[in-house]
Amino acid sequence: MRALLQRVSEGSVSIAGAPHAAIGKGYVILLGVRNGDTVEDARSLAAKCAGLRVMEDAHGKMNLDLAAAGGSALVISQFTLYGDARRGNRPGFSDAAPPEEAERLYEEFVRAMRAVLGPERVQTGEFGAMMEVLIRNDGPVTILLEHPFRSLTAGEYDR
Helix, strand or coil: CEEEEEEEEEEEEEECCEEEEEECCEEEEEEECECCCCHHHHHHHHHHHHHCCCEECCCCCEEECHHHHCCEEEEEECHHHHCECCCCCCCECCCECCHHHHHHHHHHHHHHHHHHHCHHHEEECCCCCCEEEEEEEEEEEEEEEECCCCCCCHHHHHC
16 A cells, blocks of 8 residues: 655645545645555554654654644545556556455545544545545655555665
């Protein structure tokens, strides 16, 4: 499971030209679900996102987590995070989970985020919909998290 987390001054999502959800300061989290991901992966990654200390404190240092900074999260499903373009120019998406499984784990991730931050501080897009996402990146700060948490080996950088 991958989360591309961007610290934002504001974020919003529209569907079919109509506003759907919006947040002020916080994180826009683009979430990709991979074949084989589990409920535990979703819960662990949500806890990591909620606890990540990249919000600025009173001294301008990245020192606060989302709750301490009074921020919100906008979670958007993003199967293209598992696009593989190593061969050719058209990405393949065979590593992405099938829609039914991906939606179940996306919803579990959202539930886990809401359990930590409160339901009013976690907004979502609509799973499977064509969405227009506004991301006003603050910093810019963009962090890629993957669960299970691991480091790339030297050979993986060459792929």
